[in-house]
Amino acid sequence: IxxxxxxxxxxxxxxxxxxxxxxxxxxxxxxxxxxxxxxxARTKLSVGFVYLTTTSDLGWTWRHNQGRVFMHTQLAAKYPNLEVHTFYEQSVDDTLRPPNCPPIWDKWGKDGIDIVF
Incomplete structure (x- = not known):
């Protein structure tokens, strides 16, 4: 066992x-x-992460957040001219579909987030 x-x-x-x-x-x-x-020149990259639960659940979301932190350190070391900003939203309702998407999609779209995971 x-x-x-x-x-x-x-x-x-x-x-x-x-x-x-x-x-x-x-x-x-x-x-x-x-x-x-x-x-x-210094380049800025904005990355958003959507989590279905909280980052303290010690499951998939916790591990996904560890990947976000790992990405930060790796990109900073490899690309010194790249300024990475990450954003995340916890406990997002995954049952909502367009046009009733969570407000975070509108906010991130207006804020110019480059890529979302």
Whole structure:
């Protein structure tokens, strides 16, 4: 029984690491294709994260938030001229569909958030 639990825990940890890697690669591709290569000026990037529960639930949302923090450190180290701002909204009702979307979509659209996860 312990072996099965350990394997399941290891597998879920590996899967979350893979998902974080995919998220980071997607963001890096977005940056690469939207910014000139030789640009020396400071570039700003706004990234929004929508969470269905709170970040303190120690489940998927907590791990997703850890990916947001990881993304911040990795991008700051790799791209010193990139100024990354992240925003997140917790406990968003995922049953709402257009045109009744949560107000956060309108707010982020007006604020000019570049990409939302």
């Amino acid at each position: 312990f072996f099965r639990f350990a394997m399941r825990t290891t597998t879920s940890y590996h899967n979350s690491q893979v998902k974080l890697g995919h998220m980071l690669r997607t963001l890096l591709l977005f940056i690469a294709f939207t910014q000139p290569v030789a640009q020396a």
